[in-house]
Amino acid sequence: MLIEIENLSVTFTAQGRHVRAVEGVSLNVKAQESFGLVGESGSGKSTILRAICGLAPISGGSIRINGKPITHDRAFSRKVQMVFQDPYASLHPRHTIDRTLSEPLAIHGLPLTDAAITKALTDVGLPPNFRFRYPHQLSGGQRQRVAIARALMLQPEILLLDEPTSALDASVQAETLNLLSRLRTERGLTFLMVSHDLAVIDHMCDRILVMQHGKAVEELTREALATAQMQTPYARSLFAASADRMLEG
Amino acid sequence: MSTLTTWLRDPNPASRMQSRLGQSYLSWLRLRRNPLAMIGLLITAALLFVAIFAPLLAPHDPITQELGRRLLPPGTPGNILGTDDFGRDILSRILYGSRITLYIVLLVILTAPVVGLIIGTVAGYFGGWVDTILMRITDIFLAFPKLILALALVAVLGPGMENAVLAIALTSWPPYARVSRAETLTVRSSDYIAAVKLQGAGPIRIIWGHVIPMCLPSVIIRVTLDMAGVILTAAGLGFLGLGVQPPLPEWGLMISAGRKFLFEQWWVATMPGLAIFIVSLGFNLLGDGLRDVLDPKSASK
Numbered sequence: 001m002l003i004e005i006e007n008l009s010v011t012f013t014a015q016g017r018h019v020r021a022v023e024g025v026s027l028n029v030k031a032q033e034s035f036g037l038v039g040e041s042g043s044g045k046s047t048i049l050r051a052i053c054g055l056a057p058i059s060g061g062s063i064r065i066n067g068k069p070i071t072h073d074r075a076f077s078r079k080v081q082m083v084f085q086d087p088y089a090s091l092h093p094r095h096t097i098d099r100t101l102s103e104p105l106a107i108h109g110l111p112l113t114d115a116a117i118t119k120a121l122t123d124v125g126l127p128p129n130f131r132f133r134y135p136h137q138l139s140g141g142q143r144q145r146v147a148i149a150r151a152l153m154l155q156p157e158i159l160l161l162d163e164p165t166s167a168l169d170a171s172v173q174a175e176t177l178n179l180l181s182r183l184r185t186e187r188g189l190t191f192l193m194v195s196h197d198l199a200v201i202d203h204m205c206d207r208i209l210v211m212q213h214g215k216a217v218e219e220l221t222r223e224a225l226a227t228a229q230m231q232t233p234y235a236r237s238l239f240a241a242s243a244d245r246m247l248e249g
Numbered sequence: 250m251s252t253l254t255t256w257l258r259d260p261n262p263a264s265r266m267q268s269r270l271g272q273s274y275l276s277w278l279r280l281r282r283n284p285l286a287m288i289g290l291l292i293t294a295a296l297l298f299v300a301i302f303a304p305l306l307a308p309h310d311p312i313t314q315e316l317g318r319r320l321l322p323p324g325t326p327g328n329i330l331g332t333d334d335f336g337r338d339i340l341s342r343i344l345y346g347s348r349i350t351l352y353i354v355l356l357v358i359l360t361a362p363v364v365g366l367i368i369g370t371v372a373g374y375f376g377g378w379v380d381t382i383l384m385r386i387t388d389i390f391l392a393f394p395k396l397i398l399a400l401a402l403v404a405v406l407g408p409g410m411e412n413a414v415l416a417i418a419l420t421s422w423p424p425y426a427r428v429s430r431a432e433t434l435t436v437r438s439s440d441y442i443a444a445v446k447l448q449g450a451g452p453i454r455i456i457w458g459h460v461i462p463m464c465l466p467s468v469i470i471r472v473t474l475d476m477a478g479v480i481l482t483a484a485g486l487g488f489l490g491l492g493v494q495p496p497l498p499e500w501g502l503m504i505s506a507g508r509k510f511l512f513e514q515w516w517v518a519t520m521p522g523l524a525i526f527i528v529s530l531g532f533n534l535l536g537d538g539l540r541d542v543l544d545p546k547s548a549s550k
Contacts, residue, residue: 080447093441095459103458104448104449129261130261132264132268133261150448
């Protein structure tokens with residue numbers, strides 16, 4: 001198993017109040033697998049990704065990658081990267097695309113060449129002459145491509161995707177999902193993907209975990225999803241809510 | 250010219266330098282659309298010009314006394330703005346005084362905002378006890394009236410231009426710290442900071458490369474708006490005899506000297522007062538214009 005999460009709990013403390021965002025969730029992701037986390041807003045699915053990255057406080061349980069407990073150092077950055085939900089917020093507004101993409105190389109002391117930046121852009125389907133543009137000169141889909149290119153600069157094995165298409169409109173969504181699928185097969189990436197949209201998950205993931213109120217409800221394989229073999233009523237209702245769109249897709 | 254502007258306006262620059270120059274050019278175009286800001290820029294440029302070329306522009310020596318020609322009214326041949334109580338040409342003294350004003354302004358610009366920016370961003374980024382300690386120190390400085398604190402400092406250090414600058418700088422950093430801390434708090438939890446953290450960047454790189462660029466516009470605007478205040482504080486210290494010492498032609502000092510004759514020979518105090526007024530106005534107008542240019546929200550349109 002590449003990622004092993006065991007009994008993970010995340011508790012936020014604000015002004016003396018404790019909010020348990022994730023309670024005792026366990027999941028395993030195999031290498032080169034695409035694993036989906038599904039649930040409504042506030043079900044704690046994004047918090048799991050943020051906990052893996054060290055952006056949310058872990059109050060219990062463990063996260064292991066390749067059998068080793070995670071440490072948030074430079075080696076971790078080269079193994080795990082994340083694509084954020086909102087491409088309007090995840091790119092620095094005063095940095096050019098060039099600066100955004102060179103930053104990871106500069107941090108890790110890797111050779112910073114023109115060719116590396118140009119290749120990163122063409123790999124995600126952007127023309128090289130976008131290099132010196134600012135994020136506000138790009139559309140939402142183009143920005144998300146830049147965010148994907150940035151996440152891939154350090155050639156990680158694992159890509160955490162936090163609703164990578166929910167801020168985009170439908171046609172751009174499909175393009176971005178296809179780009180992600182292509183990159184996954186080309187580079188042998190492992191995806192851990194969060195979405196509230198079962199249609200997206202169905203398109204992308206081999207296995208999914210349904211979450212509600214910070215707890216795991218049910219784990220499903222893609223086959224189980226396709227044949228609507230949910231065991232729990234919550235997973236069934238979630239499926240029913242997006243079944244129409246899945247049939248169209 | 251036209252090939253240069255097309256090169257500058259190229260939406261797909263070929264190099265880092267071209268993209269940087271292109272951005273500066275666009276900011277310049279935005280600034281040029283604002284007539285008041287252009288007046289401010291003109292006044293600031295004039296101050297710079299006068300300060301550099303004071304020896305060539307001034308008709309008389311600013312310090313040599315000529316007691317036979319004391320308190321001549323404005324319009325006297327050879328002394329367009331009149332003379333003061335020691336027979337020194339007021340125009341020449343104002344022109345030379347611009348050097349002192351500019352010197353003080355530059356030294357304050359190079360110290361107070363930098364200190365404030367660093368303290369504010371560090372406090373805002375780290376939060377917790379670092380924030381508490383740094384911000385309480387800032388509060389202590391803010392709680393004193395600026396001029397009183399400057400007076401106390403100068404009284405301890407002794408009067409003089411450098412000490413006046415030090416006193417002004419030490420009393421004017423807290424607002425910059427407050428402004429940059431507030432900006433940092435809005436920026437630090439954003440996804441782009443999370444993304445660069447995830448890439449393994451350390452706090453120095455994040456603060457310097459990612460947080461400070463977001464705070465810089467508001468700090469720069471505040472600096473230009475505060476410049477008028479700095480000139481006035483320097484003039485105030487000069488007026489009280491605690492800043493620049495006579496016979497140097499500092500504007501505040503000149504007003505102080507002219508106070509005795511304010512009703513009979515009004516020009517002695519009025520002329521340097523007008524100089525302070527015009528320069529302060531220039532910095533204020535420029536600051537207003539820069540706010541429109543540098544504000545990231547308007548820049549993205």
